[in-house]
Amino acid sequence: MASIAFILLCHKDPAAIIEQAERLTAVGDYMSIHFDARAKPEHYKRIREALANNPRVTFARRRIKCGWGEWSLVQATLHAIEAAVDAFPRATHFYMLSGDCMAVKSAEFAHDYLNRSDVDYVESFDFFESDWIKTGIKEERLIYRHYFNERGRKWLFYQSLEWQRRLGLERKIPEDLQIQIGSQWWCLRRRTVEAILEFTRARKDVMRFFRTTWIPDETFFQTLVRHLVPGPEIRSRTLTFLMFTDYGMPVTFYNDHYDLLLSQDFLFARKISPEAQQLKRRLGQLYAAKGVNFQISNEGRSLFKFLTNRGRIGRRFGLRFWEAENSLGRERELMIVICKKWHVAKRLLDRIRQVTNLPAIEYLFHEEDTKLPDLGGIQRSLGKRTRHRRALMRMLFDYYNTDRMIICLDPNSLELIKDFAGDRSVTKLLEVECQFTEEYLIGHAKRVGLAGETTSKDTLERLLPTIRNDIAFETDRIRDEGLEHFYRIRQSDSAEQNAGPLSQFLSLPRETARDIAAMEHLFVD
Template structure:
């Protein structure tokens, strides 16, 4: 009978990791854990103390500091695999998991499934012929050397890449391998895993090549398996149910997805929401249930595509089935600076960046050319940003690897403000109320197309009261919405008075807030 050694890569939530390890070992399976070297030492100690006496739990001999898109993820996987191969000689299969994964079948079902065919389960599509990569770099991932983390050191990443392009520093792919690509969530037989470990020792040239490719966790194991295992013994699929949006972000599952998940032809699923406690408890109990029966419908991906497609063409209905839990995250803080004079908000934001180091973005829902990272196309136009506002914001939180973020919005975006303030995240508003001269309002009318260079003085005179009234109306609507965390600073107030709402908005001390309030020429037009 199959005996599974799970390879767990994780970096947070020690309680969940302990529960996951106890769940799989309680039915006779085993687990090798790599806990990210960047994570808290106290969290790792908690895991070691709780699981150290369990003979079916082993830890990687070294903790690697992992970064998205880096070789470090493959290195961490190999360390955990080496530990599992040595510690669990009776393991027949090695199954890659993350801390966000959960079993959606019983252990009895999983063992019977793996016993049915003597094969490896791994996505491995031809790198150049397939359309697995939808946007962004393709061959450039391989033929140039990537030594900087794109998320943490974007300038260095881009500069290194463009410099290699200009100097023609392309490199050849090892001649005898055909690069493959696919999901990093695989299940491989013991013989295959031993062959891979032998290959890593015998082919330093291939190891050097993959160490400086970009996102090698999508290509390394996928390429090696296809290189050393007969095609007839490979099933080009993952046993972990996961779905991605059109923008390359994984779909998250919540408490009300239990029945849907059980009907899919997979053994595990990711990502399970950190807040879906009921779902995780039910799935943990299911793994040990030898009597559980499963009706496989496998409609998940088609249903997701159909329902989100209706939304894209405007056929909205109540809350979308897949978006009912599309929260930014209860643990996250979104801080919104609201100001009609965009240049004032931008000056303040720049000073806030200097004082707090909190990631900040300017008028992303108002200016097409706002500086944004490549998020798979969702950031390409104002229309897309507005339609997929919560998805965009979640992706920005993930991109910056932060739980606190600041953005700027125009007071006319009341629907956006109401949406974000209605989220389960902590949302704060800092409204900057400015004084509007006639000259400024005329300039504003021209910028937004209400007037032009040839507009007569008489027309402008009639238009000004309406524009001025509109700015007052927008501010009144925000006040009438009665948002919970709404702070106001005034152009005519003293720096000392304005420091108070700034301090509350940013959750910083008064002295730091006063330094921000004293920004040079803050309200100058």
């Protein structure tokens, strides 16, 4: 049966630390605490006194002053691990935590989860091949020695780098190590932790190397676990749920995030707001609960990205230089069907092909597998198609030897629509306005990763109005542009009513357009 020794690094809020230690140990787990030596002595004294009679809590024998990005964080972790290994011989797993973390599952669930697989949980990606580092220095973290903290002594930090570059003071990485990188929030088995401690005593060269690397808490344990443990026994993931904003800052969770946190495929979450007292209380009660059935939908990150990106809709990006002077051709006519329900637009295009023989291509800027002719490679990926959109369309006009063509676009493609409408060619737009049932919106949320099969009804009820408004917002943006040659057919209108705008869009007799609009099952989901 799994038994967890939590490794807690902290530096503030003694009341919260005491509460966290009592909560996690009350169900039979353990905790080893390293309290930053920079913190107030009276805070440390308060923690020691409050937990003195708790046999399931121990403290690092040596406290050190910790600094972000420094080796001191790793050293403090090692001190806490050593104390835990000695004090808790029955602990089977060692779980790294901070004072901002809280459990989002019950202890019963966490223990069962760890019992299922005899593996270590640690993010570990190849340092040089992965794109884990998004900004800032990369290989310089390793090949140069870092004696100054970038946050506190920025000038010295970068001046030291420059001096080492000029003097050619690059150093070699230990030859038998393949450096890995990942989140510092890991959960390791006892034999892995003991192997790491033995390695630190035997390999002084590796310890010297990591002591002067930058942000070693993202590389030290990640590298050593891969070095000491067979690959099949490692899960390259963290069991702590955390998200980051576009600015690289951790997302903070508040009282109204309770249901969201419980539905994620993680055991803990970071970071919980100090002001979120209701959330802390509910999560604290949850850890000791028995028989709780958790519905895992795991939509947290995709939902956060979706909601935050809504504020950026409509941002205009400049044209690529190869597009600025390109035109589809003054005599050509591009007809664009705009529809959120792709299956409806595809049925409409299929019927138009049958009646008119016009070249009609479905969502070529949205679906990778849209059938396209070989155009020399420009058609191979969505990225290439979008970057070279005017060149692609010119080539398609030439391939089909036509001056009239129809394509489909999703309503979220305002930039594409505006770009084509700004061309010297004639651009016509047909919006297909559909009705959206609650069942359809739920299916849409699942298809795009905003919800899962087990997402709670309460979460969906809060999410659906946002999705519905988002769809309406996309179409409103297009209408607000006041583009010429804009037509609309509606699911709520009759075939006779839709025949008029369809006739103008396709430049067909009204009778022919009525025949197209009257097709059976056009709007069926």
